[in-house]
Amino acid sequence: xxxxxxxxxxxxxxxxxxxxxxxxxxxxxxxxxxxxxxxxxxxxxxxxxxxxxxxxxxxxxxxxxxxxxxxxxxxxxxxxxxxxxxxxxxxxxxxxxxxxxxxxxxxxxxxxxxxxxxxxxxxxxxxxxxxxxxxxxxxxxxxxxxxxxxxxxxxxxxxxxxxxxxxxxxxxxxxxxxxxxxxxxxxxxxxxxxxxxxxxxxxxxxxxxxxxxxxxxxxxxxxxxxxxxxxxxxxxxxxxxxxxxxxxxxxxxxxxxxxxxxxxxxxxxxxxxxxxxxxxx
Amino acid sequence: xxxxxxxxxxxxxxxxxxxxxxxxxxxxxxxxxxxxxxxxxxxxxxxxxxxxxxxxxxxxxxxxxxxxxxxxxxxxxxxxxxxxxxxxxxxxxxxxxxxxxxxxxxxxxxxxxxxxxxxxxxxxxxxxxxxxxxxxxxxxxxxxxxxxxxxxxxxxxxxxxxxxxxxxxxxxxxxxxxxxxxxxxxxxxxxxxxxxxxxxxxxxxxxxxxxxxxxxxxxxxxxxxxxxxxxxxxxxxxxxxxxxxxxxxxxxxxxxxxxxxxxxxxxxxxxxxxxxxxxxxxxxxxxxxxxxxxxxxxxxxxxxxxxxxxxxxxxxxxxxxxxxxxxxxxxxxxxxxxxxxxxxxxxxxxxxxxxxxxxxxxxxxxxxxxxxxxxxxxxxxxxxxxxxxxxxxxxxxxxxxxxxxxxxxxxxxxxxxxxxxxxxxxxxxxxxxxxxxxxxxxxxxxxxxxxxxxxxxxxxxxxxxxxxxxxxxxxxxxxxxxxxxxxxxxxxxxxxxxxxxxxxxxxxxxxxxxxxxxxxxxxxxxxxxxxxxxxxxxxxxxxxxxxxxxxxxxxxxxxxxxxxxxxxxxxxxxxxxxx
Numbered sequence: 001x002x003x004x005x006x007x008x009x010x011x012x013x014x015x016x017x018x019x020x021x022x023x024x025x026x027x028x029x030x031x032x033x034x035x036x037x038x039x040x041x042x043x044x045x046x047x048x049x050x051x052x053x054x055x056x057x058x059x060x061x062x063x064x065x066x067x068x069x070x071x072x073x074x075x076x077x078x079x080x081x082x083x084x085x086x087x088x089x090x091x092x093x094x095x096x097x098x099x100x101x102x103x104x105x106x107x108x109x110x111x112x113x114x115x116x117x118x119x120x121x122x123x124x125x126x127x128x129x130x131x132x133x134x135x136x137x138x139x140x141x142x143x144x145x146x147x148x149x150x151x152x153x154x155x156x157x158x159x160x161x162x163x164x165x166x167x168x169x170x171x172x173x174x175x176x177x178x179x180x181x182x183x184x185x186x187x188x189x190x191x192x193x194x195x196x197x198x199x200x201x202x203x204x205x206x207x208x209x210x211x212x213x214x215x216x217x218x219x220x221x222x223x224x225x226x227x228x229x230x231x232x233x234x235x236x237x238x239x240x241x242x243x244x245x246x247x248x249x250x251x252x253x254x255x256x257x258x259x260x261x262x263x264x265x266x267x268x269x270x271x272x273x274x275x276x277x278x279x280x281x
Numbered sequence: 282x283x284x285x286x287x288x289x290x291x292x293x294x295x296x297x298x299x300x301x302x303x304x305x306x307x308x309x310x311x312x313x314x315x316x317x318x319x320x321x322x323x324x325x326x327x328x329x330x331x332x333x334x335x336x337x338x339x340x341x342x343x344x345x346x347x348x349x350x351x352x353x354x355x356x357x358x359x360x361x362x363x364x365x366x367x368x369x370x371x372x373x374x375x376x377x378x379x380x381x382x383x384x385x386x387x388x389x390x391x392x393x394x395x396x397x398x399x400x401x402x403x404x405x406x407x408x409x410x411x412x413x414x415x416x417x418x419x420x421x422x423x424x425x426x427x428x429x430x431x432x433x434x435x436x437x438x439x440x441x442x443x444x445x446x447x448x449x450x451x452x453x454x455x456x457x458x459x460x461x462x463x464x465x466x467x468x469x470x471x472x473x474x475x476x477x478x479x480x481x482x483x484x485x486x487x488x489x490x491x492x493x494x495x496x497x498x499x500x501x502x503x504x505x506x507x508x509x510x511x512x513x514x515x516x517x518x519x520x521x522x523x524x525x526x527x528x529x530x531x532x533x534x535x536x537x538x539x540x541x542x543x544x545x546x547x548x549x550x551x552x553x554x555x556x557x558x559x560x561x562x563x564x565x566x567x568x569x570x571x572x573x574x575x576x577x578x579x580x581x582x583x584x585x586x587x588x589x590x591x592x593x594x595x596x597x598x599x600x601x602x603x604x605x606x607x608x609x610x611x612x613x614x615x616x617x618x619x620x621x622x623x624x625x626x627x628x629x630x631x632x633x634x635x636x637x638x639x640x641x642x643x644x645x646x647x648x649x650x651x652x653x654x655x656x657x658x659x660x661x662x663x664x665x666x667x668x669x670x671x672x673x674x675x676x677x678x679x680x681x682x683x684x685x686x687x688x689x690x691x692x693x694x695x696x697x698x699x700x701x702x703x704x705x706x707x708x709x710x711x712x713x714x715x716x717x718x719x720x721x722x723x724x725x726x727x728x729x730x731x732x733x734x735x736x737x738x739x740x741x742x743x744x745x746x747x748x749x750x751x752x753x754x755x756x757x758x759x760x761x762x763x764x765x766x767x768x769x770x771x772x773x774x775x776x777x778x779x780x781x782x783x784x785x786x787x788x789x790x791x792x793x794x795x796x797x798x799x800x801x802x803x804x805x806x807x808x809x810x811x812x813x814x815x816x817x818x819x820x821x822x823x824x825x826x827x828x829x830x831x832x833x834x835x836x837x838x839x840x841x842x843x844x845x846x847x848x849x850x851x852x853x854x855x856x857x858x859x860x
Binding site: 017021022023070073074077081082083084085086087089090091092093094095096097098100101214217218220221225254255258261262265266269 | 329376379380382383384386387388390391392394395398399402516520523527556557558559560562563564566567570571574
């Protein structure tokens with residue numbers, strides 16, 4: 001998995017957890033839906049650039065619906081956090097099959113947009129493809145924007161304040177419910193955006209969300225759940241480790257990242273950039 | 282239970298006597314056992330695990346490999362499978378229990394995948410994605426006449442006996458002292474720790490037991506299928522068992538079996554009509570979580586039973602007499618301080634909540650700690666009781682340094698507390714609230730015997746309830762008591778651990794003037810038996826009951842002295858009147 005993409009997906013997971021305390025198992029599904037939305041847009045209009053915009057918007061809207069229609073019912077109930085896991089897990093089982101039902105079992109090919117095909121230059125023995133550079137650039141633009149959104153805007157302030165003291169924010173007369181919907185939709189949109197830019201690198205398939213979800217779990221454990229910097233650092237670390245071990249000895253790649261996670265848990269359970277006390281013993 | 286046995290014994294008679302039907306029934310039983318083992322954690326210890334595929338899978342492969350590669354006897358292979366499940370659960374638990382709640386669930390999932398990859402990497406041994414086949418199950422086993430023959434009916438009954446025995450064992454376990462501790466940890470982990478239970482270890486033990494029975498299910502699955510599919514160890518198996526447990530209803534014995542039956546019915550029959558049956562399963566699952574969180578068995582039970590109304594007749598009960606709780610004889614008021622803090626400090630980031638506090642309490646004393654909001658009183662309590670580790674300084678109790686000991690260890694030394702915000706086991710009955718606290722001084726991990734028949738414990742719990750004036754409400758859930766009653770119950774829980782030193786954090790908060798007065802009188806009477814430190818805002822109470830008063834301001838000791846001295850202290854007046 002590409003480190004840039006891992007960062008984007010993990011960030012969405014982390015933001016939702018930070019505010020709502022829910023581990024969003026449907027996150028991988030949103031990623032997959034993003035890829036499908038992108039594929040559909042390209043099929044209908046032929047424009048990859050349009051797909052880049054449509055996918056996050058469409059999936060963000062689905063995310064908002066999920067939050068309003070389902071998750072909203074469980075806030076404030078006993079074991080709300082567990083129920084959040086369970087509901088989103090149910091969606092993670094259901095939606096891939098719905099996609100199979102609608103679009104068929106086999107994956108869909110998704111071509112790299114013409115302007116980005118071909119290799120840009122040689123770097124040692126490997127060719128650097130235009131599309132990979134594109135992904136890197138997009139991530140480099142998007143991350144600071146997201147950081148500004150979360151740290152310098154009103155919405156970001158409310159999100160962060162809601163994380164530390166939800167009740168207090170409500171007492172201040174702020175519509176927390178809307179903030180939660182926006183946050184959940186934002187997480188879904190991020191996953192979808194990552195899904196659509198990954199699509200040209202892999203086949204678009206109903207199963208593509210499962211693997212990325214677990215890799216995101218590892219990223220957030222290593223980086224620190226709920227932390228922006230953690231998601232970036234963790235994504236970089238895990239993504240690069242996967243790439244390196246993948247080149248050297250393919251079979252080991254999956255195991256090595258688990259060992260890294262175990263090591264972090266032993267030495268620094270809160271993760272590299274996690275806050276003290278965040279779901280910690 | 283008897284009914285269940287009867288149903289199981291006669292089940293083959295109700296339908297066509299085909300190998301297919303029997304095979305299905307056997308599978309339901311084995312998965313039911315797996316779901317029950319799973320629910321030991323979720324429904325009885327309150328831990329959401331998504332790593333059970335590893336327990337089932339490691340056991341299935343252990344049994345399969347022993348049979349296929351070593352040609353070990355069947356009984357040994359099954360036992361080894363169960364032990365394999367236990368060992369896997371312990372290994373996984375040690376890592377995952379460094380977190381809690383949903384974070385723990387996520388960890389179990391990620392960790393369990395390690396085992397999947399090991400199986401995948403080790404294809405020559407495990408068969409990789411093809412699974413592990415060619416098990417000579419049927420030809421090897423010839424022990425004490427229990428030949429597991431190829432006839433499905435024989436196999437069915439052998440499985441019935443094993444599963445039923447496991448079910449009995451689990452039922453026994455849930456009634457044992459350990460089972461009750463698990464339930465207390467589920468109901469309120471903080472409170473359980475404050476009663477002296479090492480909650481993380483309790484959860485680890487629960488992991489191990491759950492792993493053992495999951496492993497047994499995995500071993501049986503291998504024997505039943507004569508094959509180990511790799512799906513057994515894939516994380517989706519954890520999701521499957523979660524769905525089974527929730528469909529049936531967590532916290533019940535029969536629920537997991539019903540859930541397993543419904544799931545397998547969906548898999549085998551719904552999928553015949555609907556190719557995309559996972560839409561159905563996932564949808565049903567979401568609906569159950571949202572609208573019927575008690576599952577099938579739980580929902581049916583509450584429809585049929587309609588919880589019998591408990592007569593609430595607290596009016597004619599004698600007024601509570603908490604002072605009788607602290608044991609008969611007043612404690613000797615020996616020399617030297619019972620508890621002492623030396624230059625104790627705690628900072629959170631840049632904020633110093635407690636700063637260089639030197640504090641001494643003599644045996645038998647009743648000390649009040651007062652101060653404006655944010656003076657660091659509750660933080661100070663959290664330091665003394667091991668809830669928070671201090672940033673610097675020492676805490677000495679009965680001459681021994683106890684700095685940095687965790688909350689449960691502090692409780693076992695004889696320090697008990699109540700909390701500013703009422704902290705009881707809301708889901709347990711009033712009686713069990715007290716009983717579990719009394720039990721903490723007797724046994725923590727005993728997994729045999731009935732917890733209600735522990736010698737001395739029940740009697741002591743009854744006595745405490747009588748003093749609390751809550752005997753008539755002993756079967757009511759703690760959460761259903763009135764606020765004042767909950768405050769008394771909490772003090773009762775604290776005293777039930779038989780402490781020498783009691784910390785009360787705003788015991789009269791939220792009480793009516795009448796209750797406040799009564800509570801103040803109890804605390805005063807209690808002081809003849811236990812050394813007490815109380816944080817209190819009601820100045821009349823403070824002045825009325827205290828031997829000495831310590832005033833905290835901005836985390837530092839502003840003044841200390843008798844009520845009269847404090848009343849006349851210029852600094853204290855300034856802080857209270859001006860700020």
